[in-house]
Amino acid sequence: MPDLSVGLPGLVMHNPLMLASGVQGGSARALQRVAASDAGGMVTKSIGPVPREMYPGPVCVEAMDSVVLNAMGLPNPGADVFAEILSNENFSKPLLVSIFGGCAEEYVEVAKKLDDAGASAFELNLSCPHSKPGSRALIIGQQAKSIHDVVSAVRDAVDAPLYAKLTPNTTDITIEAKAALEAGADGLSLINTVSAIEVDPYAGRPVIGNLLCGLSGPAIRPIAQRKVAEIALSMRRGEIPSAPILGIGGINTGLDVARFVMLGASAVQIGSALIWGDVEKFKEISVELSEFMDLNGYRDISSMQGIALDSLEGLS
Amino acid sequence: MSLRAPPHNRLPLDMSRLSDACSLRLALSFEPRKLISAPIPLPLVEVQFEAEGIATLWVQVPNSMATQYRPGQYFMCWNPYDSTGGMSRPHFHSEKPYSVGDIRVGHSHAHQLVEAETGRQGRDFLGFTIKDLGRQSGELTRLSVGDWLAIRGPFGTAFPQMNAGERLVLVSGGIGSTPMHMAAREARHRLGDDVRIEAIMGFRNAEESHYVSRMESICDSLRITTDDGSLGTQGFPTALLPELLGNYHDGRTVLLTCGPEPMMLPVLQMAVDSAIKCYAAMERYLPCSMAVCGLCMVGDRLICKDGPVMDGDWLLQQDDFGSSHGHWAAVG
């Protein structure tokens, strides 16, 4: 049987399949339910400085086959309540605590509270509007300078491993990757959802309560793969520091995992697929991945990693 | 930010053609996976008064949806022009889960009556019976014919199907009447006289009572309780349940219940104590219905996927089942 285990900063996992942020992982009970599944690791719902309510519904729909739209509104219990959860619970799987804020100071505030409560590693969700005047039109993850500010501030405040979660909604994702890694991130997670809007022509308005939304699910997988490949290639060429990449976007089968790994990812995260299979998806995907690797003679994850990049080497 | 129905400077609409077109749209979306996964707006073809603050909203659906719907399953219902709606309002739930209360399938007797009234032959309709329990449901009960209701679904689990020779005991509280009616209707439809159906309907008072004539026409026996005694027996449904369960120790009885959790808890307990198989349809607010928000848990299960119909024995073992937190939200 192939060895699916991976060891990354803060993430020693029996397989490379993690729960993506924002899907089910907002409470102790929900995280325990995922921990009891075959997931290798988990990312929490993004936690901010104060509690936040959900946006008006519909908050998440499947607009067409495999085209998932959501605008949940980052509902979360806030750093204080989540700190209590972290101090009271033991999880059987490694946990990245996803955090967000409107500026570097807020990220630091949340990171410190959760670090004190025992968080062993963080994912910085950079897909948040900047709250400071002058930068509001863009999210933090679209501005290399803001990324640098946030990551280096959190880097200074806590010792735990940091993964910076990148948005695909920029021109050249290697710029944001570079900013995060040079500021001290230990790894990268990508991609977050793709900016989207869908209108119902009979209703004459957008179908999501919040009007604007993010696109996820199998529809975005090739986009995500491209972004992972661009960053991995840039690392190979030594243009940006090397670090593990957690591939995210539309993963629904074991073959999808292999695709991301072959483009350079060290592990993956799975979100929307739970719509169709709930937490049993982790078992299903790990069995498929294991069978695929067995059939094709891949001993372990690292023996597959990056092999599809070789053909891209010559591209500039 | 205010959202309005499409501009009124449009040409007059032929509601009948519009409803047919929307129904066709539903059919195309429903067919591949037997699920409408994004809301499809439908014009209301009829709004039926049930009681003070309770109305049934009728929408036209394709025959496949009307016949394949299983009692207990729910639809997410959304009024896209909710007048108090807007972006990012806390506690603003503009889309909520409702189970189907009544169905009119082409060629049924009830259907022929509607046909006579509306001239809409051979069509099928779903009726959502909604009680004004809060902002969103209140808005829905005040809609009129020609207003829009967007639906997606059906989601979730259904009641188990009855077998010939079995007895069905139905216990509802308030608006929990609607899935009980659909369960009774399905059992009678499939098994005719080979199933005995006995129901208890609990209401706050006579003014709240609804669905009584629908249930009377299907059930072999119907008992009504009201909190204040203004109709039927004074008290909760549990007051009349022992006499109904006492008769049945033959392993051929199934109890279904739907209503506020503090009512369902003792009902299920009585059934389990009498060794009667029982199921509850959970009425809680389900924010997403898609297994993504993780906020609909009871025990270690998601109500949106593993429910709303859940095993009574299992529910009784969950420490977060039975308080009143869920009820207002589910149907509000």
Ligand SMILES: Cc1cc2nc3c(=O)[nH]c(=O)nc-3n(C[C@H](O)[C@H](O)[C@H](O)COP(=O)(O)O)c2cc1C
């Ligand atoms: C319902 C939903 C909620 C999400 N919430 C968050 C969140 O709180 N923080 C975050 O970083 N990403 C969030 N995401 C993005 C996912 O983590 C992931 O990056 C994206 O959905 C692509 O992966 P997928 O196609 O497997 O879902 C959310 C996605 C969905 C579908």
Ligand code: FES
């Ligand atoms: S309603 Fe969101 S997970 Fe069940």
